[in-house]
């Protein structure tokens with residue numbers, strides 16, 4: 001490397017963009033979107049209002065919200081070719097791979113695919129938010145040998161998602177729990193997947209390519225994939241009575257405990273605090289309280305020894321499970337929320353773009369003389 005900068009492993013603490021979208025105060029466990037505290041947004045706003053906030057910078061009045069809702073509902077259909085593609089995909093493949101492929105395919109059909117203007121990007125953000133939800137559900141129905149459930153125009157985004165997934169209209173409580181979860185996942189500054197979308201955007205590529213990359217980054221268990229890993233851990237533990245023995249062994253084995261720890265939050269993840277309350281209610285209502293109790297006990301044991309904080313994915317796991325969401329769909333559901341923030345970041349990046357191109361510090365051998373193959 002020629003410049004005099006030093007290596008910062010994992011880019012920890014590096015500021016790579018200015019943003020009006022997210023204010024993340026890790027030392028004080030505070031998170032706000034466009035200035036609005038996450039607690040208020042999760043409890044009092046709908047996901048559609050949050051989308052409006054992220055894409056236009058302001059909470060909508062009734063007229064603007066109605067307009068956006070009409071646009072989101074109108075964008076719910078996905079191309080028949082995509083549904084056909086779901087039918088020929090291996091039924092046991094990871095739904096994250098399918099979602100990544102689906103986003104790429106949606107780009108092939110999008111009328112604004114190669115238009116990177118601000119207005120086109122907002123139109124694509126609306127379409128992708130609706131179409132990704134439909135695609136996740138249609139693929140799940142296809143792999144289960146069921147016909148897709150057409151979107152219901154009278155249902156809001158969260159309720160329609162559960163309806164398309166299960167074929168049943170969800171209760172108001174269930175709807176609110178998913179809606180708030182989507183809001184809590186909607187935006188989180190320069191996390192790995194959002195950074196990925198910004199890097200792809202910075203090459204003047206396009207929104208669908210950037211989002212497909214974001215899905216790939218989100219899938220990893222150190223990022224969004226942690227949610228399903230938490231549920232698999234709870235299932236491995238099996239019963240509350242096993243938590244102590246599990247924790248002792250896991251800590252002795254220096255096992256990485258999914259749903260714990262965070263790069264930025266040192267004083268706790270504010271989203272986890274909200275999700276904990278919602279998980280308690282949802283697990284109780286669904287008759288699956290055991291998973292919530294087990295998660296609380298696991299947290300108490302781990303925190304007592306390692307002081308690790310639970311992150312957003314810890315309580316969302318029992319919560320999603322209590323909603324009847326299949327474990328391998330947890331990450332796609334997180335993507336269905338994060339799409340609002342990914343697209344808002346992509347719009348912001350295009351509006352003030354410069355190629356993102358860091359350096360690598362070469363630590364290999366010095367300059368060597370090429371030796372022809374026959375002489376090696």
Ligand SMILES: CC(C)(COP(=O)(O)OP(=O)(O)OC[C@H]1O[C@@H](n2cnc3c(N)ncnc32)[C@H](O)[C@@H]1OP(=O)(O)O)[C@@H](O)C(=O)NCCC(=O)NCCS
Pocket residue numbers: 010221222223224226255256257258259260261262263264308311312313
């Ligand atoms: C989120 C995460 C990747 C942040 O990682 P990071 O900032 O790079 O922190 P590191 O991986 O360098 O970990 C720092 C220390 O804390 C420990 N640690 C962090 N998270 C841990 C976890 N979940 N379980 C066990 N130990 C953990 C590490 O072992 C390391 O200890 P050491 O210094 O003694 O080696 C990490 O906490 C993690 O892997 N969590 C589990 C996955 C998860 O829940 N991801 C979702 C995040 S929202």
